Amino acid sequence: LVIVFGAIASGKKSSFKDVVIKRCQTFLKEHSNMARENDCEIIWKAFEQAYIGRDPCDIPPEAYDPLINSVKQDVVCNTMLFWSKTKDMVQAFTDKRDCLVILEGTLLGALFDGLTWCSKNESQETFTTDCPSWSYCQNNSVRSFWNRASSNFAATACGNVSAMLNGSLEAPFSSTSTFGSIEVKMLDHSKVNSLTVLLVTKETDTTTCDNPSFHSLQNTLDTKIAYKCRKVPYSKVEGCISDLEIPCSDCL
Numbered sequence: 001l002v003i004v005f006g007a008i009a010s011g012k013k014s015s016f017k018d019v020v021i022k023r024c025q026t027f028l029k030e031h032s033n034m035a036r037e038n039d040c041e042i043i044w045k046a047f048e049q050a051y052i053g054r055d056p057c058d059i060p061p062e063a064y065d066p067l068i069n070s071v072k073q074d075v076v077c078n079t080m081l082f083w084s085k086t087k088d089m090v091q092a093f094t095d096k097r098d099c100l101v102i103l104e105g106t107l108l109g110a111l112f113d114g115l116t117w118c119s120k121n122e123s124q125e126t127f128t129t130d131c132p133s134w135s136y137c138q139n140n141s142v143r144s145f146w147n148r149a150s151s152n153f154a155a156t157a158c159g160n161v162s163a164m165l166n167g168s169l170e171a172p173f174s175s176t177s178t179f180g181s182i183e184v185k186m187l188d189h190s191k192v193n194s195l196t197v198l199l200v201t202k203e204t205d206t207t208t209c210d211n212p213s214f215h216s217l218q219n220t221l222d223t224k225i226a227y228k229c230r231k232v233p234y235s236k237v238e239g240c241i242s243d244l245e246i247p248c249s250d251c252l
């Protein structure tokens with residue numbers, strides 16, 4: 001029974017590890033210029049050391065520093081896109097275009113997007129179920145990863161960056177969101193010239209660039225970084241998701 005259990009347990013762990021390693025190998029195949037500087041096994045070991053054998057509510061973001069340092073990816077200035085409450089649309093839009101890159105479109109983000117993981121004290125196992133939920137505790141393994149990865153993504157941003165926000169919400173910007181509480185604050189004015197809010201609005205939406213929540217965004221943003229905002233019709237973004245022939249410049 002122990003052998004069988006061991007096989008199932010190791011199968012469970014290797015199935016999670018297999019998913020991550022497979023994503024890593026696929027990404028490096030699709031971005032062959034990165035293959036020389038990135039080793040999937042080294043990246044996996046740097047990731048696993050952050051949470052294995054630890055209380056799943058005692059994983060601070062800095063536990064992932066070795067992982068951040070193990071992934072080598074040059075950023076392309078003027079392409080970085082942040083987002084909030086627009087995940088599905090943003091991922092659909094950026095999935096097939098390289099003019100705008102989101103965190104989940106980088107090697108680090110692509111490896112763990114949509115996954116759940118944790119361990120526990122004294123264990124060598126990775127669990128993918130019964131892990132603390134996002135809001136159960138501040139320093140859980142998944143939330144600390146996205147906070148640390150988001151902080152790093154914003155800190156490396158350069159040139160003119162954008163943020164796709166949801167014009168169907170009464171307050172498209174929230175200072176407690178990952179975008180508002182981490183990424184806006186990490187933008188470095190010595191590298192970033194401007195932040196443009198792309199406010200995606202449906203015909204029935206009444207939210208505009210004068211929305212009060214954007215005052216909070218501007219108060220959070222470094223005053224040396226130019227702030228811009230413009231409305232983008234949802235129908236336009238949708239059109240560009242379905243027709244890849246439309247150039248980026250005509251989409252936003």
Ligand code: JS2
Nearest residue numbers: 082083084085086103113114115146150177178179180
């Ligand atoms: C991705 C996940 C998961 O700018 C964006 C991204 O860079 C992201 O890292 O942080 C920003 C979005 O977070 P925010 O502002 O809190 O928006 P949201 O829609 O309320 O939350 C989306 C979840 C963000 C963190 N996150 N990001 N892929 O699998 C994933 N899981 C979580 N929890």
